[in-house]
Amino acid sequence: MASNWPLTAVDLRNALQYGPTQEDTEDLEFYAAVASEEVDKSTGRHVDPERHEIDGRVPLAFILAGKKLAKHLWQQDRKGQNARPTPGEDDAPQGFAWPHAVVSLLEPYPPRPGFGA
Numbered sequence: 808m809a810s811n812w813p814l815t816a817v818d819l820r821n822a823l824q825y826g827p828t829q830e831d832t833e834d835l836e837f838y839a840a841v842a843s844e845e846v847d848k849s850t851g852r853h854v855d856p857e858r859h860e861i862d863g864r865v866p867l868a869f870i871l872a873g874k875k876l877a878k879h880l881w882q883q884d885r886k887g888q889n890a891r892p893t894p895g896e897d898d899a900p901q902g903f904a905w906p907h908a909v910v911s912l913l914e915p916y917p918p919r920p921g922f923g924a
Contacts, residue, residue, distance in 0.1 A: 808856060812865045813843030814873045822874040823881065835881075842877035845905075851918025859916050872912040879906050 816835035819842075820827070825835075846869055847853045859865060 809860050809865045810863050812869060812873075813847075814839035814870070814877060818870070818874060819877045819881065822878045838877045838881045839873070841880065842873045845876060846873045846913065849913050849918075850916045855919060858919070866916065868912045868916070872909045875906055875912070876909045879909070 816832045816839055819835045819839045820829075823835075825831075844853070847856075850859055850869070852858045852865075859869070
C-alpha cells in the first residue's frame with residue numbers, strides 16, 4: 808500500500824480549508840475514503856493495489872484528484888442540488904459526476920487492459 812494513500816480526514820480538511828476545531832472528522836474520513844475508492848477504481852488500483860505506485864507512493868495527481876473529488880462531493884451534499892459552483896471551482900453537473908479536472912488528472916493512469924474501471 809502506498810505511504811501517501813488513501814486520503815485522510817486531514818487531507819480533506821486542508822482541501823476544504825476547515826479549521827482543526829470543527830467536529831466533523833468522521834464525515835470527512837467517510838468522504839476521503841469514498842474519493843480514494845473511486846480513484847482506485849478509475850485507475851485499476853482496486854484490482855492491483857500497487858498499480859501506478861513509484862517507490863511506494865502514488866503520483867501526486869492521485870492526491871490532487873482525490874482531494875478535488877472529495878471536496879466536490881462534500882460541497883455538493885452540503886449545498887444541496889440547487890447550489891452553484893464556488894467561483895473558481897471546476898463545474899460538474901449535479902449527481903455523482905466528476906469535475907473535469909479530476910478526469911483530466913487521472914487520464915494518464917488507466918487500469919490494465921481487461922480490468923476496466
